[in-house]
Amino acid sequence: MKYIVKWVAWILVVIGALNWGLMGFFNYNAVTAIFGSMAYIVYDIVGLSALVLIWFKFTKGMMKKK
Numbered sequence: 330m331k332y333i334v335k336w337v338a339w340i341l342v343v344i345g346a347l348n349w350g351l352m353g354f355f356n357y358n359a360v361t362a363i364f365g366s367m368a369y370i371v372y373d374i375v376g377l378s379a380l381v382l383i384w385f386k387f388t389k390g391m392m393k394k395k
Contacts (some may be wrong), residue, residue: 345375
């Protein structure tokens with residue numbers, strides 16, 4: 330289960346990063362173009378995915394030190 334959550338989080342963070350790249354280079358927001366007014370939900374999920382990856386990184390690192 331943890332493995333699946335981590336992969337989904339990685340995919341969502343990569344999608345978010347690609348969207349930021351599109352915004353920076355071409356001023357095109359793919360998330361808003363696809364989801365319209367519901368884009369804020371996608372942004373929330375991408376942000377939570379980043380927090381999940383940070384959580385896995387720090388909890389895994391803490392377990393190795395013990």
